[in-house]
Structure formats: C-alpha cells, structure tokens
Amino acid sequence: MEDREEQLRQRAYGIWQSEGEPHGRDRDHWEQAERELTEVVPDEPAAPAKPATRRKKADAAPQTIAAEPKPKAPRKPRAKTA
Template structure:
C-alpha cells in the first residue's frame, strides 16, 4: 500500500468517525478523503514568509523591525493649586456611605 493510500485511509476513517460511523457511506468517505489527500499533497510544505530580508535590496543589510509601543496615557489636567493624585488613585472623591438602618428590636 502506498503512502498516498495510507493517508487516504486515515482521512476516510476520520470522516467516518466524525459523522458518527454511519453504514453504507464508504464510497463517499473515500472520495472526500482522496480529495483532501490530493489538496494536502499540492499544498506547499512551508508557507512562504514575507520578511524584510526578502524585500531588501541586494547588498544592503536587512533591518530589524522596531517594536511597536503604545503611546503613554495623557496625564490628567490639574487646575493650579490642586494636588495631583498618586499613581493609580482616582482624583474623584469617594461617595459617602449610606446611613445604617436602626436595629430592629
């Protein structure tokens, strides 16, 4: 048995199992598996990588791409005479707690 036939058999078995192992579908499963194996054989083994080195001009060294950083968050505007809140703290005042209900007696 050739390698292609083994691969087709594996695909057909996987298809058969994925469909709940139905009876009488061998021919359809085999055809589906044959097409999958054929497509797999025609597909390149490694997808081509687009790199700067490939697009660089001959004789020039390829440059390493720079890391992308997020811009720093804008500092909040603080009116003159007010204090700047510490890092991670909100400048808004906390809400006052609601008064407790009197205990039932």
C-alpha cells in the first residue's frame, strides 16, 4: 500500500512540475496520477466503488510539495531619464 502511495506522490509531483508548479492544483494532479497509474495496471481487480463523500479542502489530498518561494532574479538597474 505504501509503495502505491509513493508512486502516486512521485507521479503527482511530476505532473505539478510539468505544468509549471502552479499553486492550488494538488488535488487535480493527485487524481490525474491515480488515473494514470490505474490505466498502467489493468490486471488488478477494481476495488468496489465507495460512495462519494465531501471532504474539507484541507483534507482533500496530501500535501506532497513543500512550498518554498523561488528566489527572485536580480533587478536590472533602470536607465536614468532627464
């Protein structure tokens, strides 16, 4: 079970990076990773469908990425105007 979760985590991270590291899309990336990994392993029997439950936004998906600000590029000096 932990191995599958790690695969999901790595794939969701790769999707996040490929989309330019947008904020607020972690659930979308996680679900896309689940779909992709499910398609790759067709031999496993499908789990019985669970009724959808509404979750709090904070519980939606595990946070797999540490939010660290990117360093800003140094500014170029402006030309002085007379």
